[in-house]
Amino acid sequence: MADSQTLAAKLKERFSDTLTSCVVDKAEVTIEVLATDITDVCMVLRNDPEFRFEVLMDLCGVDYSAYGFTEWETDIATDTGFTRGVIKESENTFQNNKNPDKPRFAVVYHLLSITNNQRLRVRAYPQSSDFPIIDSVHSIWNGVDWFEREAFDLYGIVFEGHPDLRRILSDYGFIGHPFRKDYPLTGHVEMRYDAEKRRVIYQPVSIEPRVLVPRVIRKDHRYESGQAGEEPTDA
């Protein structure tokens, strides 16, 4: 596989004024661009012989609104049962909790170049957290069709210019975007067969949401100095 540092250097040179970040971590190159630049950057990434990313392997949405939230206090110790449990914060769902300057949602593209045998991750943050919208890359890679439909279905990210943006994985007539962090794991409705009405009906969920293992973030001295692998390099 081609060297990731070389690729990062080439990317910085070619997109000197469009990249907002370029990181090499664990031999993976990640670039971040503005949502408005995404189609221009992708077009160059596919066509330029130095990059030649012919295949879009994956596209997915990410919701950063609950990043770093925990359900269990680890800095203090008590001798009385469950007092270390903390209530999940729910007010801040409309911002990016990893990087407050950025919008809440991100779209992550994983590109593969068969010619040059290299991979690249591109991340763009659609502006506006209530109505995330970004240009579709369908005209650059036709195979992105269903991946964009999936990100729309699960996260509500709208891809402008997509030929047929419909729900794909969820049920016909489904309401909401289930992979958003403020959407409960149990969902809102459940379905059962009603013997009296002799048909399948929807009703509000009867199961209580519960946490079997709380989400915990522990400070670990082994990972304190940078990452486990090589040191990340910022642009």
Added chain:
Amino acid sequence: MPELRNMTLNFGPQHPAAHGVLRLILEMNGEVIERADPHIGLLHRATEKLAESKPYNQSIGYMDRLDYVSMMCNEHSYVLAIEKLLGVDVPIRAQYIRVMFDEITRILNHLLWIGAHALDVGAMTMFLYAFREREDLMDVYEAVSGARLHATYYRPGGVNRDLPDSMPRFETTKWRSEKETVRLNGNRGGSMLDFLEDFTNRFPVYVDEYETLLTDNRIWKQRTVGIGVVSPERAMQLGFSGPMLRGSGIEWDLRKKQPYEVYDQMDFDIPVGTNGDSYDRYLVRMEEMRQSNRIIRQCIDWLRVNPGPVLLQDNKITPPRREAMKGNMESLIHHFKHFTEGYCIPEGEAYVGIEHPKGEFGIYMISDGANKPYRLKIRAPGFAHLASLDEMVRGHMLADVVTVIGTQDIVFGEIDR
């Protein structure tokens, strides 16, 4: 003369040739497909969201249930992503075991594929033969993990346990005579590796048998040659991978190009097609089975002479040994922590793609430093392949839709996730 209109046909979701729960809306002009609109999601279980609510190790079992005919390959990608984020190395013996089981899984997958594909196209015999061989390989799965399908055998840091010294044997019952038992136990006298070696000796002959049934079969060729042709340019444009890409003539195999585990030590070839039709993809997969057989042989030879640990001994990631847990306070605490809270993974993100029997199976994992993944994205190869169904069947007959579904090797566990 009555006005002629296009007809809309609903195919599935409960159709034996739909390989699960595919619902296809077909717009037909007579018997010719004008447009195909696959409706998926009937098997959607939100695996990615479930994984966000569980400690890392508790989701390994979910991975088996994605592509439920190539179980261990799914696990492999998942544990590799965790290992990459943790930055740990796996014992060499575990790497060989994983490679061996990946190839066993590839044969299992391709056997089911050839059985189901040939059955759809009209050859009943293949199905029976393919399942006869699958039985032996599933016994190997069972010997090593206790389960015939959903193994949950791989662990971050290695595999759950070493290969067993003996194969389970059949017993005489009211329904199974003494003579029959002796026959069934014929190759089960030695270790699991002996049993597997016996299988690898027999298997190339079986593949030749399949080829005599199909490769020059007139009906088989009429049904597959020139059906669902994809040019190399379109294959890349549509995000194809694995045999679908190689069938179109692009020599791309992650085991060679971006080797993981010990694939760089292995001697094997990559078959490549020329025309990009269903027949070429059939030939590619048949040859892949022979090559997988070769890799298994090499792994068996290595594993016989190189004993050693199969799981990383780091109590922060893997559980302590059972004996230690019973008598040592420190180990008891580690054991308790491992199976309740799990382990925290340093903040970061990683993408790992492996050469899954169906194509590139990728896991994209984001960790915020917690004991559960912050975001887990499963890149299923079949998802990209099925998305191109419309393009592949346009202009073909209704019966060819079934061939194209078969040649894409569709499994809904991974597409709907």
